[in-house]
Amino acid sequence: MTQQLLMIEDDTRLAGMVGEYLRQSGYGFTHAATGASGLEALQLSVPDLVILDLMLPDMDGLEVCRRIKGQGGEAARTAVLMLTAKGDPMDRIVGLEIGADDYLPKPFEPRELLARIRAVLRRGGEGGGSGAGPSAGSHKVMRFGSLEIDRDARSVSVSGVLCELTSYQFDLLVALAERAGRVLSRDQIMEAVRGRELEAFDRSIDVHMGRIRSAIELDAKDPKRILTVRGVGYVFAKQQD
Numbered sequence: 001m002t003q004q005l006l007m008i009e010d011d012t013r014l015a016g017m018v019g020e021y022l023r024q025s026g027y028g029f030t031h032a033a034t035g036a037s038g039l040e041a042l043q044l045s046v047p048d049l050v051i052l053d054l055m056l057p058d059m060d061g062l063e064v065c066r067r068i069k070g071q072g073g074e075a076a077r078t079a080v081l082m083l084t085a086k087g088d089p090m091d092r093i094v095g096l097e098i099g100a101d102d103y104l105p106k107p108f109e110p111r112e113l114l115a116r117i118r119a120v121l122r123r124g125g126e127g128g129g130s131g132a133g134p135s136a137g138s139h140k141v142m143r144f145g146s147l148e149i150d151r152d153a154r155s156v157s158v159s160g161v162l163c164e165l166t167s168y169q170f171d172l173l174v175a176l177a178e179r180a181g182r183v184l185s186r187d188q189i190m191e192a193v194r195g196r197e198l199e200a201f202d203r204s205i206d207v208h209m210g211r212i213r214s215a216i217e218l219d220a221k222d223p224k225r226i227l228t229v230r231g232v233g234y235v236f237a238k239q240q241d
Contacts, residue, residue, distance in 0.1 A: 049079040097207055
């Protein structure tokens with residue numbers, strides 16, 4: 001089945017070029033020029049991924065992302081790739097905090113956009129995964145006290161309550177949980193997850209870890225499951241309540 005993309009972008013010339021390129025690459029493509037029309041399109045048909053510009057004429061792109069992720073149901077689980085102004089890290093950080101899966105600074109090469117789209121969709125479509133995933137004979141569900149991570153369903157729950165994570169955050173959590181008790185640097189975590197390389201001094205890994213903690217910890221400010229090892233990286237605790 002053809003994967004469907006929705007681009008919310010007020011630059012119609014850019015959207016036209018991107019749409020032609022992505023259609024030639026085998027994707028279905030629709031375009032909305034405003035945040036409001038993009039949200040309306042999502043109500044009619046949920047795409048596999050939304051390409052979201054943060055500078056829209058009627059509302060801030062971050063607000064559009066909040067509404068997508070906050071409305072519940074299938075639409076809330078659709079992947080979001082943000083287009084941000086180059087050299088503006090705060091927009092990227094806030095966007096990741098509210099649930100975006102990845103970002104791409106403008107201007108960008110169409111091939112890089114395509115690579116990011118494929119990486120995000122691949123992360124969302126892999127069940128157990130490969131490479132960083134479990135061996136063929138390993139269990140698909142990992143349990144750590146009240147925390148349960150189901151690789152096949154790509155779901156996380158605490159005491160039976162589902163936790164809201166993006167596909168990328170789910171993969172980060174799995175990478176840590178599979179190596180419980182081992183201290184991992186940020187580079188080791190990114191290598192385990194794959195998908196894209198971080199820019200130098202990129203803080204997005206820490207933003208994602210904060211979001212994961214908010215979802216799975218009883219108190220994100222006093223975490224017991226994902227611990228920070230100052231100057232090194234993170235460790236997933238083996239023993240949990």
